[in-house]
Amino acid sequence: xxxxxxxxxxxxxxxxxxxxxxxxxxxxxxxxxxxxxxxxxxxxxxxxxxxxxxxxxxxxxxxxxxxxxxxxxxxxxxxxxxxxxxxxxxxxxxxxxxxxxxxxxxxxxxxxxxxxxxxxxxxxxxxxxxxxxxxxxxxxxxxxxxxxxxxxxxxxxxxxxxxxxxxxxxxxxxxxxxxxxxxxxxxxxxxxxxxxxxxxxxxxxxxxxxxxxxxxxxxxxxxxxxxxxxxxxxxxxxxxxxxxxx
Amino acid sequence: xxxxxxxxxxxxxxxxxxxxxxxxxxxxxxxxxxxxxxxxxxxxxxxxxxxxxxxxxxxxxxxxxxxxxxxxxxxxxxxxxxxxxxxxxxxxxxxxxxxxxxxxxxxxxxxxxxxxxxxxxxxxxxxxxxxxxxxxxxxxxxxxxxxxxxxxxxxxxxxxxxxxxxxxxxxxxxxxxxxxxxxxxxxxxxxxxxxxxxxxxxxxxxxxxxxxxxxxxxxxxxxxxxxxxxxxxxxxxxxxxxxxxxxxxxxxxxxxxxxxxxxxxxxxxxxxxxxxx
Numbered sequence: 001x002x003x004x005x006x007x008x009x010x011x012x013x014x015x016x017x018x019x020x021x022x023x024x025x026x027x028x029x030x031x032x033x034x035x036x037x038x039x040x041x042x043x044x045x046x047x048x049x050x051x052x053x054x055x056x057x058x059x060x061x062x063x064x065x066x067x068x069x070x071x072x073x074x075x076x077x078x079x080x081x082x083x084x085x086x087x088x089x090x091x092x093x094x095x096x097x098x099x100x101x102x103x104x105x106x107x108x109x110x111x112x113x114x115x116x117x118x119x120x121x122x123x124x125x126x127x128x129x130x131x132x133x134x135x136x137x138x139x140x141x142x143x144x145x146x147x148x149x150x151x152x153x154x155x156x157x158x159x160x161x162x163x164x165x166x167x168x169x170x171x172x173x174x175x176x177x178x179x180x181x182x183x184x185x186x187x188x189x190x191x192x193x194x195x196x197x198x199x200x201x202x203x204x205x206x207x208x209x210x211x212x213x214x215x216x217x218x219x220x221x222x223x224x225x226x227x228x229x230x231x232x233x234x235x236x237x238x239x240x241x242x243x244x245x246x
Numbered sequence: 247x248x249x250x251x252x253x254x255x256x257x258x259x260x261x262x263x264x265x266x267x268x269x270x271x272x273x274x275x276x277x278x279x280x281x282x283x284x285x286x287x288x289x290x291x292x293x294x295x296x297x298x299x300x301x302x303x304x305x306x307x308x309x310x311x312x313x314x315x316x317x318x319x320x321x322x323x324x325x326x327x328x329x330x331x332x333x334x335x336x337x338x339x340x341x342x343x344x345x346x347x348x349x350x351x352x353x354x355x356x357x358x359x360x361x362x363x364x365x366x367x368x369x370x371x372x373x374x375x376x377x378x379x380x381x382x383x384x385x386x387x388x389x390x391x392x393x394x395x396x397x398x399x400x401x402x403x404x405x406x407x408x409x410x411x412x413x414x415x416x417x418x419x420x421x422x423x424x425x426x427x428x429x430x431x432x433x434x435x436x437x438x439x440x441x442x443x444x445x446x447x448x449x450x451x452x453x454x455x456x457x458x459x460x461x462x463x464x465x466x467x468x469x470x471x472x473x474x475x476x477x478x479x480x481x482x483x484x485x486x487x488x489x490x491x492x493x494x495x496x497x498x499x500x501x502x503x504x505x506x507x508x509x510x511x512x513x514x515x516x517x518x519x520x521x522x523x
Contacts, residue, residue: 012521076359079517091359099357104283116275117358119268 001200002051002074002169006083009044009069009224043069044080045224053089053168056201058215058232060208060239066224067204071095071171074202089168089200092118096173097158103147107138107157110146114161128164135190136160152180159187163194170194173204208236269364276368281375295379299335303328303383310453318455321484322392325384329483330452330476332380333411337418337472338443340373344422345429345439348519355520362516363509366422374415388483403482406489410478413501417471420501423508427515430522450476471500 044066051057059067072078073085075093100117101110111132115125125132133139136156146154172191188210195201195214205211211218211232218235220228228235285291303324310316311323318326347365348355355362388398429435450472456464467473474496481489 072356077356078520093358096357100354102279102283104286105279109279109282113275113279116272117354117360119272122271122274 001053001055001088002049002202003086004047004049004074004083005086007044007047007049007070007073007080007085008042008082009066009073009078010081011041011043013039013041042224044073047083047224047226049219049226049229051200051202053200054198055217056195056203056215058211058218058235059202059204059221060206060211060218060236061221061227062243065221067221068095068173069224070221071173071202071204075171087169090165091169091171092162092165092167093171094159094162094173095171097162098154101146101154101158104145106143106145107149108142110157111161114158115164118162118165120165124165132160132164135164135186152183156183159183159190163187163190166194166197167199169200169202171202174206208240212236265361269361272360273364273368273371276364277372277375280369280372292379295376296382299328299332299380300383302335303331303387306331306453316454320395322387322396322398324391325387325398326480326484327453328384328387329480330450332377332384333414333476333479334447334450334452334472335380336373336377337414337421338446339376340370340418341421341425342439342443343369343373344419345425346436347422348426348430349433362519363423363512366426366512367419370415370419370422377411398483399486401482401486403486403488406482407479409494410475410497413478413497414472414475416505417475417501420504420506420508423512424504427511430515430519446472452476468496469500471504474500 047070059070061067069078071093072095073080074087075091075095076085076087077093077095098114100114102113105113111129112125116122120128133142136159138153138157141149141153146157149157170191191201192214201214203211203215215232217230218232219226220235220239228238285294288294290297306327307324310327317323344366347369348362351365354360388400392398425435425439429439449467450470451467456467456473456477459467474493478489478493478497481487481493
């Protein structure tokens, strides 16, 4: 379903600094000719991963370990610097909820805009519009611009739009912690439904409990490399131990 | 759907037809978003699209024909002004909007996979809708101003106008691709382009006649794509004659290659955008 072979992702840390005339000026007129040092940062190194249909894979690791970069590479947002990513199936990326919302527009308008961003067809959204509204429970606020919404309401709306499809591959990055308890429960249930329906899930979370409860396999990433892969409980245990030591 | 993302060789050849179908809804939504957001809080709303060029034309007409006594022999000066103005405004608004579109939509590009060319394209289209609206005041001016010799008459050659507008669109889109690529790597372009557009306004015969210039300047001017597109429409609207074959050729020669170059430049660099925005 998803196969990563030798995937590496290189970022050039020097990029921010280049292209300023100040720098150019200093460089041109300084006596010491310093060789331009490019600093590279490998957000991902040598990732080999084979994800089968129906698997629910959890990614754990500390901040900056490369979890989100990995999801972005899989969803096609970023091209890997080395290696190959093969994806076979329709992806629904929930990397950040509400990416593509326009705060000036109303909830109704945003449902269509965001649906288009996620690649739904016009016909599909029209059919599913009521279902999205029902799931989000935002009936009373459909005509209000979402700049007046609370972050929880925005998350509700975004989650409802993103999960209306039955994607073959679902990419979830740290989003189930949004909304009130009622909605958290509701969204967890919805996700479980999708998993039961055979959706392959790539799940990133810092909440080890939720990783334990839904994932069939876990990957522990550290400094861009896979440190451990295997049974969810073992990986979580090992990761937890190391984190506590530091 | 199977896609393979290759690291070193950027081989992501998209089936263009397929993509147009797949992303037409998104393009439409983005155009609608721009449209809604633009007029959301204004009282007159969409009427500004009609009012604005009329008012600009009025200002220019007063300044140039009353204060500086500009005249273009044998034509209706108001229509002369407006034909140039609507096309130039379209170009400057659409190309600078397209230039900024990739940077301003970075939030999206960084989160969801969307072909990046959608942003310059939807911007150019959106301003295009606006452009079509500005043709209404132009039509009003054609119908209700001028008298005797300078009266413009709607003629059969109007059917050729879309050709000039299409060339203008292709040229603008091509420029949009080139500018948005440059501006991602080199943000100073936003300021530089502002100055360039200002210069371009004066280098395009919007309010003056090209025959007022020295012959060598005239020669140069004929390489200005905007001059060619504008002149094409003026020949039809003001003189009621068929544009020359040379005119057709120049319009195509100055628009199609720009669009192609823009597409190539954009495509070659689009994978690097994410590191720079």
